[in-house]
Amino acid sequence: MHRALYLAWAEVLHVVRDRATLAQTLLVPVLQLLVLGNAATFAIRHTPILVVDYDRTPASRALIQGFAGSEHFSVQGIVGSLDVANEALLRGDTTMVVAIPDGFEESIVRQGAADLGIQVNAEKGTAAAIVQAYAARVVSAYGASWSRDRGMPARGAPRIEVSTRSWYNPTLSYPQYMVAGIVVSLVTIIGTLLTAQNIAREKELGTLEQLNVTPITRAEFIAGKLLPFWVLGLVELTLGLVVSRYVFDMPVLGSLWLLYAVAGVYLVVALAIGLFISTLVETQQQAMFVTFFIMMIYLLMSGLFTPVDSMPRWVQVASAFTPVRHFVEISRAILIKGAGLTAIARPFAILGVYGAVAMGLAIRQYRKTGA
Amino acid sequence: MTALAGLLRKEVRHILRDRRTLIVILLMPVVQVLLFGYAVRTDVKNVRLAVVDPLPDDQTLALRHRFAGPGVFTIVAVLHRAGDLDPLFQAGRAQVAVLIEPGFGERLARGLPAQVAVIADTTEPNTGSAVQGDAAAVIQAFAQDLGARAPGARIAIRTRLRFNPTAESSNLFVPGLMAFVLTIIATLMTAISLTREKETGTMEALLVSPLRPWQIVAGKVVPYVAIGFVMVLVVIAEARLLFDVPIRGSLVLLLGEGLLFIVVSLALGMLISARTSSQRVAMLAALVGTMLPTMLLSGFIFPIESMPAILQWVSAAMPARWFVLVARGIMLKGVGVAYLWRPTLILLAMAAGLLTLSTHSFSERLD
Numbered sequence: 075m076h077r078a079l080y081l082a083w084a085e086v087l088h089v090v091r092d093r094a095t096l097a098q099t100l101l102v103p104v105l106q107l108l109v110l111g112n113a114a115t116f117a118i119r120h121t122p123i124l125v126v127d128y129d130r131t132p133a134s135r136a137l138i139q140g141f142a143g144s145e146h147f148s149v150q151g152i153v154g155s156l157d158v159a160n161e162a163l164l165r166g167d168t169t170m171v172v173a174i175p176d177g178f179e180e181s182i183v184r185q186g187a188a189d190l191g192i193q194v195n196a197e198k199g200t201a202a203a204i205v206q207a208y209a210a211r212v213v214s215a216y217g218a219s220w221s222r223d224r225g226m227p228a229r230g231a232p233r234i235e236v237s238t239r240s241w242y243n244p245t246l247s248y249p250q251y252m253v254a255g256i257v258v259s260l261v262t263i264i265g266t267l268l269t270a271q272n273i274a275r276e277k278e279l280g281t282l283e284q285l286n287v288t289p290i291t292r293a294e295f296i297a298g299k300l301l302p303f304w305v306l307g308l309v310e311l312t313l314g315l316v317v318s319r320y321v322f323d324m325p326v327l328g329s330l331w332l333l334y335a336v337a338g339v340y341l342v343v344a345l346a347i348g349l350f351i352s353t354l355v356e357t358q359q360q361a362m363f364v365t366f367f368i369m370m371i372y373l374l375m376s377g378l379f380t381p382v383d384s385m386p387r388w389v390q391v392a393s394a395f396t397p398v399r400h401f402v403e404i405s406r407a408i409l410i411k412g413a414g415l416t417a418i419a420r421p422f423a424i425l426g427v428y429g430a431v432a433m434g435l436a437i438r439q440y441r442k443t444g445a
Numbered sequence: 446m447t448a449l450a451g452l453l454r455k456e457v458r459h460i461l462r463d464r465r466t467l468i469v470i471l472l473m474p475v476v477q478v479l480l481f482g483y484a485v486r487t488d489v490k491n492v493r494l495a496v497v498d499p500l501p502d503d504q505t506l507a508l509r510h511r512f513a514g515p516g517v518f519t520i521v522a523v524l525h526r527a528g529d530l531d532p533l534f535q536a537g538r539a540q541v542a543v544l545i546e547p548g549f550g551e552r553l554a555r556g557l558p559a560q561v562a563v564i565a566d567t568t569e570p571n572t573g574s575a576v577q578g579d580a581a582a583v584i585q586a587f588a589q590d591l592g593a594r595a596p597g598a599r600i601a602i603r604t605r606l607r608f609n610p611t612a613e614s615s616n617l618f619v620p621g622l623m624a625f626v627l628t629i630i631a632t633l634m635t636a637i638s639l640t641r642e643k644e645t646g647t648m649e650a651l652l653v654s655p656l657r658p659w660q661i662v663a664g665k666v667v668p669y670v671a672i673g674f675v676m677v678l679v680v681i682a683e684a685r686l687l688f689d690v691p692i693r694g695s696l697v698l699l700l701g702e703g704l705l706f707i708v709v710s711l712a713l714g715m716l717i718s719a720r721t722s723s724q725r726v727a728m729l730a731a732l733v734g735t736m737l738p739t740m741l742l743s744g745f746i747f748p749i750e751s752m753p754a755i756l757q758w759v760s761a762a763m764p765a766r767w768f769v770l771v772a773r774g775i776m777l778k779g780v781g782v783a784y785l786w787r788p789t790l791i792l793l794a795m796a797a798g799l800l801t802l803s804t805h806s807f808s809e810r811l812d
Contacts (some may be wrong), residue, residue: 207575
């Protein structure tokens with residue numbers, strides 16, 4: 075086994091000597107985390123809106139105040155006609171138009187009910203749905219405030235008071251949610267990409283042949299190759315956690331030891347996939363492209379960006395086969411929810427099985443191509 | 446001109462011979478359309494609900510029945526103590542919980558306010574608060590059926606979703622996906638194929654041939670323009686056939702703008718290859734400099750308005766951002782040049798600037 079350690083040491087020397095690559099491997103993920111944590115947000119703040127006020131009463135002005143007071147909206151202006159607002163919507167100058175009809179106040183006073191028109195630029199999909207939800211919230215808060223001025227409902231009628239609580243992320247911070255998942259994706263990309271590329275490079279340069287004629291066994295070779303990347307993956311995780319903790323204020327509620335234990339198992343899966351890819355390709359360029367292709371599918375299906383619960387049934391089933399999904403789930407559970415071993419036992423066990431299967435397959439495939 | 450044809454033929458053979466890369470390039474857009482069409486969604490449905498009902502009575506059973514009925518909720522657990530909720534949330538088995546106070550029915554019968562708490566797992570803030578709102582709405586509706594008067598004025602909102610009335614996400618990602626595919630093929634492949642000639646030393650051989658520098662560049666670049674264009678057509682066709690994505694404006698204008706964007710991406714690829722010497726560095730530069738920003742900062746997936754000011758400025762420097770704007774305008778809004786002259790001008794300026802810069806640094810390297 076000491077031969078494997080020699081090989082691992084050689085690999086470490088390679089990595090450390092190539093300063094530029096080392097800087098890239100360590101800095102690029104941090105940069106990515108910083109940009110992603112800030113950019114990958116569906117949080118809606120200061121959405122530009124235009125108001126068409128046909129009513130021009132204290133009630134309509136109070137509603138406009140309600141929108142102006144919300145951090146989710148910024149009222150760009152009040153325009154005279156719907157045509158002007160529509161034009162702005164078409165040009166993309168505004169995202170939402172609130173049309174307050176004539177007789178809005180009168181209707182509220184007389185019937186306790188009124189109509190309100192809202193148009194959302196749905197060009198931006200998800201964002202549009204969220205904007206709509208926030209608008210509904212502003213309007214219902216406005217409606218509720220109206221009654222407080224008018225007194226409480228008739229006594230004796232049954233009444234249910236609903237209170238709401240937000241657990242685990244009470245400030246509804248989006249970056250906090252994202253960074254816990256992004257750290258996982260960084261570990262995955264580094265582990266898989268570097269392994270695939272490194273072995274493909276040995277192939278390209280012809281040095282793999284040289285290693286094959288040395289007395290080193292295949293198991294030793296694989297262990298020696300993968301060990302440094304396994305360690306590098308954990309270093310990357312540490313770096314990511316430090317940035318998440320101190321730049322994004324991500325909470326660390328659960329046990330870090332447990333997270334590292336899971337990461338150790340997960341990296342075996344990631345490295346095995348890299349090894350497997352390297353057996354399929356001839357050049358570094360191919361290794362790069364094949365890895366991207368697989369990563370892209372993994373990341374989009376893992377629930378990193380959009381919740382797995384929203385996916386159609388068959389995609390959910392398919393996504394259970396991507397190891398990234400399980401680690402994303404675990405890391406969010408441990409970091410944000412403070413989950414212990416029992417809560418994450420199932421995904422952890424699945425990762426363990428994947429690790430054994432993926433490594434077994436990769437080694438088998440490697441033997442075939444190596445022979 | 447025959448020399449150029451010869452170089453073109455050689456380049457096409459190179460591309461065709463490397464089957465694995467070719468397959469990945471061809472499959473990438475096809476699979477991406479499928480993934481974005483089916484997997485990338487944010488609608489809320491089949492919400493896993495836990496009910497904490499310490500002292501069940503007729504009214505709490507009726508409320509539970511209401512949640513179990515048709516709607517977005519599925520009751521996954523009925524507990525007696527709120528303390529048992531944590532493990533459920535931590536394992537992700539419940540997304541939201543409804544806590545009913547003991548003596549709920551009795552208080553209602555006596556005309557006293559009855560308390561219900563809605564606890565949501567807001568680890569993911571948007572889904573979390575949406576689910577919370579949905580649960581509260583179900584309880585309000587239940588209360589109203591009991592004869593409770595809704596507090597306050599009821600304001601009915603008539604919402605119109607413009608330009609994408611069904612809020613179909615497939616309508617939105619196709620423009621962004623086109624930008625993404627073009628960036629990968631035009632920028633990444635151009636950069637790699639030019640640096641490879643440098644790395645293997647064959648660039649020198651090309652330089653001493655009677656080919657002019659612009660012919661070398663054209664010979665390397667034209668095949669990728671062709672592939673990029675075909676890929677755009679594939680994405681549009683697949684999106685139309687599978688997801689009924691509309692093209693409300695002019696297809697000719699869309700393809701023209703696509704061509705303009707290809708030129709910008711190619712110039713960027715050439716610039717990267719002129720400044721780097723190894724394939725690996727070129728790949729990383731193309732990746733960090735173009736692919737990630739195209740995905741993250743172009744407004745393709747995440748709304749630009751929500752980003753911090755610095756990232757918004759960075760995003761304005763990304764060609765993909767303007768192309769996404771143009772493509773969405775043409776496909777979803779059906780607008781023409783009258784509305785799109787500004788982003789088009791920006792793209793033209795970027796094309797001119799990048800072409801000058803890249804041919805400049807390219808001929809510098811050739812001396």
